[in-house]
Amino acid sequence: MAKTIIFGNQKGGVGKSTCAILVAGTFSAAPFNKRVTIVDADEQQTISIIHRAAELSGQEARWAVAPFPDPIKGVSRKKFDRLLEDVQSKSDIVIIDLPGYLDTDGKTANVSPEADFVFIPVPPTNKDVPSSEDYLNFMLNIRDIVKKEFDHEIKVIPFCNMQRTGHSSTGFIREVFSDWKKRFKVNSMKAMLGRYVEHEDVGMGNDLYNNMSTNKSKNYTAWINELASIMKIKK
Numbered sequence: 596m597a598k599t600i601i602f603g604n605q606k607g608g609v610g611k612s613t614c615a616i617l618v619a620g621t622f623s624a625a626p627f628n629k630r631v632t633i634v635d636a637d638e639q640q641t642i643s644i645i646h647r648a649a650e651l652s653g654q655e656a657r658w659a660v661a662p663f664p665d666p667i668k669g670v671s672r673k674k675f676d677r678l679l680e681d682v683q684s685k686s687d688i689v690i691i692d693l694p695g696y697l698d699t700d701g702k703t704a705n706v707s708p709e710a711d712f713v714f715i716p717v718p719p720t721n722k723d724v725p726s727s728e729d730y731l732n733f734m735l736n737i738r739d740i741v742k743k744e745f746d747h748e749i750k751v752i753p754f755c756n757m758q759r760t761g762h763s764s765t766g767f768i769r770e771v772f773s774d775w776k777k778r779f780k781v782n783s784m785k786a787m788l789g790r791y792v793e794h795e796d797v798g799m800g801n802d803l804y805n806n807m808s809t810n811k812s813k814n815y816t817a818w819i820n821e822l823a824s825i826m827k828i829k830k
């Protein structure tokens with residue numbers, strides 16, 4: 596059975612789509628070698644556009660992208676279930692890319708119960724924390740309802756994205772996570788994802804794990820290894 600992930604946050608531009616591509620690119624390559632599909636449920640079509648551009652520039656497509664039905668009209672539950680079942684049957688890992696807003700059309704609430712893991716990218720800045728905390732609460736509510744109604748377990752895990760090594764914001768985000776642990780009993784990832792790759796350069800995310808030569812990218816190895824360990828994804 597495929598493991599289904601969402602990188603979610605109601606805050607726009609925190610790295611949801613970037614993380615989806617990084618994870619897809621890495622887990623579809625050695626030493627993980629998994630079948631990965633990203634379901635593009637954002638009407639901005641970030642993932643589909645990047646996948647197409649990378650393909651046109653000659654990059655090998657190791658992960659697949661599945662379109663979301665009726666992206667403009669919002670979720671069509673029946674169609675979505677059918678699509679997701681089909682994608683899950685053909686993949687080891689399914690990542691759903693959602694838009695950076697909370698549910699004006701019910702999409703996030705409808706789709707989120709399908710996840711096994713919801714990772715919340717949180718940039719280490721004052722302005723990103725309150726909306727990330729709102730989203731965390733929104734997801735914890737969904738988690739509790741889904742557990743009670745369907746006995747399905749969703750793991751909700753915040754992590755720091757765009758961390759700068761040695762920067763004071765690292766201490767700040769650790770305090771935020773420790774506060775969330777006290778108040779909401781959630782464990783955040785220990786590894787933080789560094790600011791190391793720009794959108795235009797992500798492409799298919801190929802070879803990130805294997806071609807790590809810079810100091811900065813060591814961050815990435817620790818982050819992906821912790822993610823794999825949380826999700827019990829074997830090399």
Ligand SMILES: Nc1ncnc2c1ncn2[C@@H]1O[C@H](COP(=O)(O)OP(=O)(O)OP(=O)(O)O)[C@@H](O)[C@H]1O
Nearest residue numbers: 607608609610611612613695789790791792793794
């Ligand atoms: N770890 C990172 N290092 C450097 N830049 C990053 C990182 N993560 C994200 N970014 C940059 O931040 C910007 C927003 O990223 P992205 O589009 O992935 O966010 P998003 O949460 O999916 O946004 P939206 O809500 O619009 O869907 C992009 O320019 C991307 O390159």
Ligand SMILES: [Mg+2]
Nearest residue numbers: 611612637641
């Ligand atoms: Mg996005």
